[in-house]
Amino acid sequence: MKTQISTFLTFQENNAEEAMNFYVELFDNSEIVDVQRYGKDGPAKEGTIMKATFKLNGKEFICSDSPIKHEWDFTPGVSIWVECESDEELKKFFEKLSENGKVMMPIDNYGFSQKFSFVEDKFGVSWQLNLQ
Template sequence: MENQITTFLTFQENNAEQAMNFYIGLFDNSKIIDLHRYSSSGPGKEGTIMVAKFELNGKQFICSDSFVKHAWTFSPAISMYVECKTQEELERLFNNLSENGEVYMPLDNYGFSQKFGWVGDKFGVTWQLNLQ
């Protein structure tokens, strides 16, 4: 049996569900697979996500709302890399993901790609977007 490798996103502001739904709305072939919430008995805030599995364009992710406040958050050193088939798709994703976030590299031709952009979204997750 092969080991499954899945990206796990740990949110520290009780916004895992908001982020997951935002991402599912941006990418085709995306859905929530499984979702478990903290109950009134904790240890996390009641109703927040203990663990959720979801797909973005068929690729599985897992997320949770951490009840432990860590000294770290998301880092641009690790980012989601998206190959876009059209310029329209690239621009739509770039605009939506960068709204209320941060642009690390604006959409441009950097020599290694005809059009590329790198953003940190409003949740702190970073995305590299490349036109195939």
């Protein structure tokens, strides 16, 4: 069996499903692959995500609603890089991902890219949007 490496997103506000659906709807060639939920006797709220696998433009991600409230949350030190195909695409992702989130670097030419932006979405996940 081939070793599988995936990005894992741990949500602490019982919003893993909302985030996953938001991302799958936003990016083309994306889908929910599998969803496993906590049952009534589980360690977390019944119906929340124990483990869900989804793909964003063909790349696999896994997420869950943590039954444990951790001292930590997402950090911008680890972010999801999106190589955009057009100015319009970058602007669309910027608008959707920064809505109710935070713009850490607005769309601009920072010298290493023709257009770049760094945003944190409403779930706390960081995204780097790039147009070469």
